[in-house]
Amino acid sequence: MLSGYIVYQYNALSRIRKVSKAAQLLMEGRQMNFGYRGYVQASLAFLEQNKDLYPDSYERAKMIALERKNESSVDDIEAASSIDGIIRGIAIINIDK
Numbered sequence: 001m002l003s004g005y006i007v008y009q010y011n012a013l014s015r016i017r018k019v020s021k022a023a024q025l026l027m028e029g030r031q032m033n034f035g036y037r038g039y040v041q042a043s044l045a046f047l048e049q050n051k052d053l054y055p056d057s058y059e060r061a062k063m064i065a066l067e068r069k070n071e072s073s074v075d076d077i078e079a080a081s082s083i084d085g086i087i088r089g090i091a092i093i094n095i096d097k
Helices: 002-028 036-049 054-066 073-093
Strands: none
Touching: 002 054, 002 073, 036 054, 036 073, 054 073
């Protein structure tokens, strides 16, 4: 029974580390691989895939994306910047785990 718990904890920690690394890679590729709107979409996909770990972050990011008042580039920049903060937080809080 104890060995099952240890394996479960190891797998959970391993997943958190992988998600943290993926968040870091997403941030690093922001400037080269995405426009602002593309970064928002990629971040939403990342957060949706990991919403079991970060459900509140996923919901906040969805709200940010939906709150864009219009299709202007200023709104895209603000949304990308706000969502980048969420992704950055996920990458940073899991570094030492």
